[in-house]
Amino acid sequence: MEASLFRPSTVPHAGRAGSSQMLRTTVAEMAIKFCCFSKDPLEDAASWNESIEKLLGCKAGQLAFQEFLRSEYSEENILFWLACEDYKKIKNTSEMIITANRIYSEFVQVEAPRQINIDCGTRANITKNISEPNLNSFDTAQKLIFSLMARDCYPRFLKSEIYQSILRKADRS
Numbered sequence: 001m002e003a004s005l006f007r008p009s010t011v012p013h014a015g016r017a018g019s020s021q022m023l024r025t026t027v028a029e030m031a032i033k034f035c036c037f038s039k040d041p042l043e044d045a046a047s048w049n050e051s052i053e054k055l056l057g058c059k060a061g062q063l064a065f066q067e068f069l070r071s072e073y074s075e076e077n078i079l080f081w082l083a084c085e086d087y088k089k090i091k092n093t094s095e096m097i098i099t100a101n102r103i104y105s106e107f108v109q110v111e112a113p114r115q116i117n118i119d120c121g122t123r124a125n126i127t128k129n130i131s132e133p134n135l136n137s138f139d140t141a142q143k144l145i146f147s148l149m150a151r152d153c154y155p156r157f158l159k160s161e162i163y164q165s166i167l168r169k170a171d172r173s
Contacts, residue, residue, distance in 0.1 A: 042170035048163070052146075052154045056081070064166055068157045069149075076114035077145050077153065080107040084142040088135050100133030108141065118144050 048055040048064075055061040062082065069075045083103050090096045107116045108126050118141045129137060157163055 042166065042173055045163075045166045045170045049158050052150045055154065055157075064162060065149075065154075065157055068160050068162045069153060071160075071162070072153070072156070074153065076107060076116055077149050079114060080116050081142060081145055081149070083107070084138045087138065090135070096135065097133055100130060100137055103138060104130050108138075116141065116145055117148070 042060070044054075044058045044060065045064075048058070048061050055065055062078065066075060066078045069078050080103070083099075083106075087096070087099050087103060090099060104112075104126065106112055107114050108118070108123060109115075110123070122140050122144060126137060126141060
């Protein structure tokens with residue numbers, strides 16, 4: 001499923017106050033509902049409040065959390081975390097080098113388009129070692145971002161209209 005389905009601009013709407021949030025929630029629900037999952041992804045929605053690991057362990061949970069983070073202008077966190085998860089699965093050295101450089105230029109380097117909020121020491125260490133990347137190149141930064149999401153974003157997600165709307169939808173199913 002493409003995350004672009006979550007972008008409010010992909011669905012026209014009247015310019016009423018509050019319609020943007022309502023539209024995002026509706027699009028998020030539709031995307032989750034109609035994804036190609038082996039079972040109804042809404043069945044898992046209630047378990048997402050158990051831990052951020054449960055939330056991120058479910059594709060529908062990742063998409064809902066991404067939509068929430070987009071609404072808070074911090075979508076780069078989940079995108080970086082997911083990119084790191086995919087990066088760790090790479091077996092081919094040339095693909096690893098290309099992907100490491102893409103992650104670096106998109107999320108890590110200063111003034112990156114989706115620059116993540118990490119300390120300068122971590123950023124400097126990645127920058128120093130990016131010419132010879134390995135599967136652990138982004139581990140420290142990924143752990144920092146995960147910690148930030150778990151401590152800060154995840155509790156707000158659980159209270160958000162996006163998640164509450166998904167829970168109501170799951171209750172009706």
